[in-house]
Amino acid sequence: MPTNIPPEAWAKFEEYRRVKTPEEKLRKLQEFMALMPKHKGTEKMEKFLRRKMAELREEIERKRARKARRGGPGIFVEKKGAAQVVLLGFTNSGRSTVLSVLTNARPEVSPAPFTTVGRPEEGMMEFRGAQIHFVEAPPVLREGGHLTRLALGLAGNADAIGFVVDGSRDPVGDLRDLLTIVESAGIKVGRPEGKVRIVRSRGVDSIIVRRRGAIVDGTEADVRRLLESYGMDRVIVEIDGRVRLSDVEEALLGEKRYKPALVFVTRCDLTTEGLERVREEFGHLMPVVPISPREPPDREELGELVLDLTGVIRIFTKPVGRKEPSEKALILERGSTVADAARAIHEHLYRRFKYAKVWSSRLPYSPMRVGADFELEDGDVIEIHA
Ligand SMILES: Nc1nc2c(ncn2[C@@H]2O[C@H](COP(=O)(O)OP(=O)(O)OP(=O)(O)O)[C@@H](O)[C@H]2O)c(=O)[nH]1
Ligand SMILES: [Mg+2]
Incomplete structure (x- = not known):
């Protein structure tokens, strides 16, 4: 039975996929429901939406309850940039070091344990056209407890987890323990x-x-x-x-039911033995990134790795008649088409879409004239004609 979900409703559906907080998601679903025709053919969809809305309400309620219980600022860190990566590790593993090597943040780095235990530290890593948002969670403890719960809460909400292990001690054992802890909190790691x-x-x-x-x-x-x-x-x-x-x-x-993850192995300026062992044991499960305080990893490479893990792409838009594309990228879900890009820029561009030009080294020639269903890839430059 055809149901004819109208385009305005579909637009809400797609906005739902883009927004990040449970509050925004709930609002989009409510708007979608309001625009959807209600009859026999949409009954199942309606039920499904109601179930999803109930889940979102529960999530919002849990968040509120957590806040009320602590009476302090929430452990919810608002998402910024193209993706949020939460740094998760035992105390002294080097979480603050990773954050300060990768981002503009200057958290306190100290040989004393339990240095970062208050408000999570956060910073942005800039690379071509986009930023990755890194958040240092409080330390995880093997015996669990309040700090561990806070850290796992942050990790559960992140786009990806960045495990941090001390490469000079027992990084393989530490990572194994971290994975067990995370999985017992209901977070499935990996691909x-x-x-x-x-x-x-x-x-x-x-x-x-x-x-x-x-x-x-x-x-x-x-x-x-x-x-x-x-x-x-x-x-x-x-x-x-x-x-x-x-x-x-x-x-x-x-x-998305799986949480993408990568692992940062610290103290690679002191030894790379731990790094090699982590690569051997966990390389198939997640990317392994060495950290030395004086030798930051290549930001472009790391940025692309995180985008790839979290399933988003950067699209550089060029208004018709302008020579250079935008410096700031449009962030879209992997697999997005030219039509998705048009809609993300403006509904008007989408409705009046005629054709687009795409510049990319992967094409046989550039610019190439393409239609609405053309699938975009990370780094594409696009000019939309409407
Ligand atoms: N040489 C060297 N020292 C490191 C490295 N990473 C961390 N350290 C040292 O290890 C100690 C702990 O590092 P932090 O970055 O503060 O660790 P943390 O995980 O943030 O610790 P807490 O917030 O206290 O739980 C500091 O004295 C750092 O200088 C590294 O890659 N190389
Ligand atoms: Mg710290």
């Missing part, structure tokens, strides 16, 4: 087995499944039936890796 992306497309008139991997518990027809039961129509479903039908359902709202 998911598969990925689902659902995008609306004007170019199709049904549900198209593009499969590059396996559907573990069903067929492509099952995926189509499932989405039809949610009132979906004119969408492209991209499936990579190993995916379950429940993953497809979750992807309706662009949910």
Whole structure:
């Protein structure tokens, strides 16, 4: 049964995926609900949305309760930049050192344990067109407790976790313990087995499944039936890796169920033995970044690594007639199309879209004239004609 979810409603849906706090997300879902036609064909979608809204309300309530209990400033650190990475480690692991090596922040670095225990320290790492927001969480303790809970709360809300381990002691043991602690708090670290992306497309008139991997518990027809039961129509479903039908359902709202992570190994100016062992044991699970206080890692490389982990891309826009593209990038979800970029700039550009020019070294020639469904990649320069 076609449900004809109107474009204004779809726009809210996509805004929902972009906003970050539970309050904003809840508001977008409410707006989406208000714009959605209500009949038999949208019943399941309505139920799903109500469940998601209830979850968001609970999350907001938990946040409030935490604040009230402590009576102090929340442990919620507002997100800035293209991605937020929370630095998580045991005391003295070198979290403040990592923060000061990578960002403009100047937290207190000290050989005494429990130096950063109050308000989390934070700083921005700038690289071409974008910034990564690093936050130093309070130290994690093996025995748990208040500080550990605060730290895990921050990590749970971050776009990625940056584990910090002391490379001169037992970094492999420390990382193993950190992973256990994080996972017991319900945070799944690493790369998911598969990925689902659902995008609306004007170019199709049904549900198209593009499969590059396996559907573990069903067929492509099952995926189509499932989405039809949610009132979906004119969408492209991209499936990579190993995916379950429940993953497809979750992807309706662009949910990410795994927390990407990387690990910073400190004291690499003193020894690189620990670094090598971490690489051997955990290199397949997450990127390993060596830290020496006087030799900061390449920001461009690290920035790109974090964007890649968190699934976002930088797009440089160029108004028609201007020579140089914007210095500040437009941050979009990986897999976004020219149409997504147009919409992110202005609804007007999206509605009146004619064509776009894209400059990129990956293209056979630049600029190349492309249509609305052209998929963008990190670093692309784009000029939209409307
Ligand atoms: N040589 C060297 N010393 C380091 C490195 N990282 C940390 N240290 C030293 O280790 C001590 C602790 O570092 P911090 O960065 O304060 O560690 P932290 O994890 O923020 O510690 P707390 O906030 O107290 O839990 C300091 O004396 C640092 O100078 C490193 O890469 N090389
Ligand atoms: Mg510190």
